[in-house]
Amino acid sequence: MITVSQRTISSKISCCGIGLHSGLNVSLTLSPAPVDTGVVFRRTDMLALAAIIEANYKNVSETTLGTTISNLYGAKVSTIEHLMAAIWGCGIDNIFIDINGPEVPIMDGSSEPFVFLIECAGIHIQDKSRRVIEIMEKISITDNDKVISVEPSREFVVDLHIDFSHEQIKQQKFDYHSTYASFKNDLSRARTFGFKHEIEKLHQMGLARGGSLENAILVDEKGVVNKEGLRYSNEFVRHKTLDFIGDTYLAGHYIIGHFSASKAGHAINNKMLHQIFSKQSAWRLV
Ligand SMILES: [Zn+2]
Numbered sequence: 001m002i003t004v005s006q007r008t009i010s011s012k013i014s015c016c017g018i019g020l021h022s023g024l025n026v027s028l029t030l031s032p033a034p035v036d037t038g039v040v041f042r043r044t045d046m047l048a049l050a051a052i053i054e055a056n057y058k059n060v061s062e063t064t065l066g067t068t069i070s071n072l073y074g075a076k077v078s079t080i081e082h083l084m085a086a087i088w089g090c091g092i093d094n095i096f097i098d099i100n101g102p103e104v105p106i107m108d109g110s111s112e113p114f115v116f117l118i119e120c121a122g123i124h125i126q127d128k129s130r131r132v133i134e135i136m137e138k139i140s141i142t143d144n145d146k147v148i149s150v151e152p153s154r155e156f157v158v159d160l161h162i163d164f165s166h167e168q169i170k171q172q173k174f175d176y177h178s179t180y181a182s183f184k185n186d187l188s189r190a191r192t193f194g195f196k197h198e199i200e201k202l203h204q205m206g207l208a209r210g211g212s213l214e215n216a217i218l219v220d221e222k223g224v225v226n227k228e229g230l231r232y233s234n235e236f237v238r239h240k241t242l243d244f245i246g247d248t249y250l251a252g253h254y255i256i257g258h259f260s261a262s263k264a265g266h267a268i269n270n271k272m273l274h275q276i277f278s279k280q281s282a283w284r285l286v
Contacts, residue, residue, distance in 0.1 A: 004130045006093040008032045010122030015113065017105025020079055020192070020216070021066060023209030026101035028083075030121060033094035035128040038252055039087055041069065041077045045100045051075055055084060057250040057273035063266035065207055067247055078103045081246030081266070082192070086114030088249040089183035090123065093130055109191035109215040110231075111242055115184060135257030137282045141275045146263045148272045153258035160241045161262045166195065168223050172237035176245075187245070189231050190238035193217035196225065244269055251276075253285065 009032050016027040033040065039055035050073035053059060061076060062068035068078035077097075083104050087095060089111065097104075107113035140149040156178040163171045176187065194208065194216050202208040217235065218225040232238055247269035248255060276282055 004091075006035050006126040006128050006130045007091050008034075008037075008094040008124050008126055009092065009118055010124040013117050013121040015105065015107070015117055017107050018210040018215070019101065019103030020106035020109075020210050021207045022078070022101070022103045024101050024103060026099055026103065026105055028105060029098040030117060031096040031098065032124060033096045035094060035126045037094040037096070039084065039092075039095055039097070039249070041080070041097045041099060043075045043077065043100070043102075044098045046073075046075050049073075053077055054252075055080065055250055056252050057270055057277075060250065060270045063270055064205075065202070065266075067250070067266045067270070069250075076102055079106065080104050081243050082106075082109075082111045083114050083246070084249045085242045085246035086111040086118060086188065088245055088254070089188060090115060090118045092118065092123070093254075094126065106192070106210060106215045109193075109217070110239070111188040111190075111246075115188045130254065131285050132254045132256050133251055133283050134286050135255065135276070135283055137279070139272070139276050139279065139282050141268065141272050143268045143271065146265065146268045148259065148261040148264055148268055150255075150257045150259045150272070150276065153256065156254065156256055157258040158241055158244055159258075159260045160237060160244060160264060162237045162240050163263055164236075166219065167221070168219050169236050172234045174234060174237040174241050176241050183245075186232075187238055187242045190235045190242050191215075191217050191231065192239055193219060193236055196220040240264060248273065 012031045014029040041053045043051040053071045059069040061070040066079040067081045070076040138151040158176045161173045
């Protein structure tokens with residue numbers, strides 16, 4: 001296997017925006033971090049030690065329409081998956097994410113604004129080699145009609161399949177082989193989506209308060225409501241692949257393995273990581 005150095009960003013960079021579910025305006029700053037830090041969120045509106053939340057699958061506390069991580073002090077950050085996917089896609093190992101509220105801004109509903117931010121900050125190659133998680137045995141997990149399996153492979157691959165009863169989406173499949181260019185071109189621009197008939201229910205649950213046609217694809221019985229249409233003909237399955245990647249980066253390291261997922265979602269994505277790490281013979285850190 002080729003040895004790759006760990007990477008962080010070269011300088012601090014900030015953005016602000018609205019939380020998709022909370023509707024709160026927040027500002028977020030990405031900063032360089034030392035080797036072996038990983039991805040670490042810090043709530044700048046809370047006291048220092050209590051404010052630190054490591055982006056790790058063990059810290060996932062909620063998976064309803066997004067992935068939320070929390071710490072023992074009750075600090076939490078939600079809807080982290082599109083930012084996590086961008087960090088993964090840009091090849092960043094170590095980064096601090098300072099945020100002054102409980103939810104990552106949704107930006108345009110995709111990972112592209114975060115990729116742009118990281119590119120503007122620049123990438124800094126660090127003086128220590130990267131360790132990756134290599135899958136050693138096939139692992140499968142099912143949750144009702146959802147299925148994910150992973151098996152040994154020489155690269156990171158995701159074959160993802162979705163099946164919505166909605167006429168406008170139905171079945172879509174996407175095979176993703178990881179390279180930086182393919183992440184940026186094929187996945188990073190895919191936006192989150194929602195159904196018009198579910199909005200009222202979501203609002204009653206306190207969700208989607210910040211949602212708009214600026215940050216999500218809205219689908220009704222006739223089709224896509226957004227005037228600009230879709231960015232890719234199969235944008236829905238591409239976005240689910242992006243979510244999957246963001247969630248799997250909570251492993252704490254890059255994973256080398258071949259994933260196949262049918263109807264994957266944040267809850268089963270997290271269960272899968274627990275399943276992999278509960279079986280010592282299934283993986284190794286190299
Ligand atoms: Zn998403």
